[in-house]
Amino acid sequence: NAGVMQNPRHLVRRRGQEARLRCSPVKGHSHVYWYRQLPEEGLKFMVYLQKENIIDESGMPKERFSAEFPKEGPSILRIQQVVRGDSAAYFCASSRQGDQPQHFGDGTRLSIL
Amino acid sequence: AQTVTQSQPEMSVQEAETVTLSCTYDTSENNYYLFWYKQPPSRQMILVIRQEAYKQQNATENRFSVNFQKAAKSFSLKISDSQLGDTAMYFCAFMTSPTGTYKYIFGTGTRLKVLA
Numbered sequence: 001n002a003g004v005m006q007n008p009r010h011l012v013r014r015r016g017q018e019a020r021l022r023c024s025p026v027k028g029h030s031h032v033y034w035y036r037q038l039p040e041e042g043l044k045f046m047v048y049l050q051k052e053n054i055i056d057e058s059g060m061p062k063e064r065f066s067a068e069f070p071k072e073g074p075s076i077l078r079i080q081q082v083v084r085g086d087s088a089a090y091f092c093a094s095s096r097q098g099d100q101p102q103h104f105g106d107g108t109r110l111s112i113l
Numbered sequence: 114a115q116t117v118t119q120s121q122p123e124m125s126v127q128e129a130e131t132v133t134l135s136c137t138y139d140t141s142e143n144n145y146y147l148f149w150y151k152q153p154p155s156r157q158m159i160l161v162i163r164q165e166a167y168k169q170q171n172a173t174e175n176r177f178s179v180n181f182q183k184a185a186k187s188f189s190l191k192i193s194d195s196q197l198g199d200t201a202m203y204f205c206a207f208m209t210s211p212t213g214t215y216k217y218i219f220g221t222g223t224r225l226k227v228l229a
Contacts, residue, residue, distance in 0.1 A: 042219035056214035104158035
């Protein structure tokens with residue numbers, strides 16, 4: 001079975017552009033989580049989604065960031081008008097049930113020029 | 114607020130020896146889960162071991178075991194017979210769900226180097 005698939009692995013954007021990060025969860029998993037990891041730091045929770053619903057977005061900046069998990073297709077983390085401080089690794093994780101271990105993707109490394 | 118503290122930024126161990134990584138956490142919840150994840154240089158996040166707070170028995174997975182002390186809010190990871198492939202960042206994580214959300218709270222990590 002395929003694990004969590006994230007693409008792209010690396011994404012380079014200029015300041016002011018938009019970044020779209022995609023995450024396909026493990027087949028059969030309906031819970032998706034996004035985390036951000038700054039260099040030399042641990043992962044920080046951003047948002048938790050179930051199909052078509054945002055359950056908890058308490059870790060996501062109110063402006064410029066949005067996330068969705070549509071009925072069909074991958075989950076998308078969207079960052080508008082990127083700034084240098086958005087440079088980080090963004091990890092997606094999924095689980096079958098909320099209290100099951102989360103399986104992580106390999107992350108997307110976002111670099112802002 | 115829940116917090117997770119890993120007080121050892123870096124550690125090293127000789128191949129084949131045993132090393133223990135420390136983790137403490139703070140919570141007022143009674144039911145929760147604790148995890149250790151490994152992040153090698155490839156930067157994947159790999160689940161090493163999981164502990165449910167309601168279980169008194171310490172979890173083990175092959176060479177990896179934990180010392181879970183609920184009263185002290187301590188969750189250390191012991192790696193026996195260390196191998197070069199164990200070189201990685203190790204993150205302790207906490208998860209509870211008082212309001213229906215299952216987010217992980219991670220510590221800042223311990224960088225482990227296994228020396229040949």
